[in-house]
Amino acid sequence: MISQLANTAIRIPCSNCNCKTIKSMKWIKTHDAVACKCEPNISLNTEQLKSEIARDESSFAALNLQV
Ligand SMILES: [Zn+2]
Numbered sequence: 001m002i003s004q005l006a007n008t009a010i011r012i013p014c015s016n017c018n019c020k021t022i023k024s025m026k027w028i029k030t031h032d033a034v035a036c037k038c039e040p041n042i043s044l045n046t047e048q049l050k051s052e053i054a055r056d057e058s059s060f061a062a063l064n065l066q067v
Contacts, residue, residue, distance in 0.1 A: 010056055012049060014042055025053070 006026040013020055014036040021034050021042075028034075028049075033041045 008060055010053055
């Protein structure tokens, strides 16, 4: 079963400039870092990002329950 969540867009917050880079869950799981305009190598393996993803996962699950 292919999870629809793989195509869900996640907002990755930059800790320097606070801008958000949008990447899919699938992309995030196959990369260790993302580039921002201020920082070419933002680590994706942070507690902050993990909590962001967990929140998106739970809101996605909640949406599914309502359908
Ligand atoms: Zn930045």
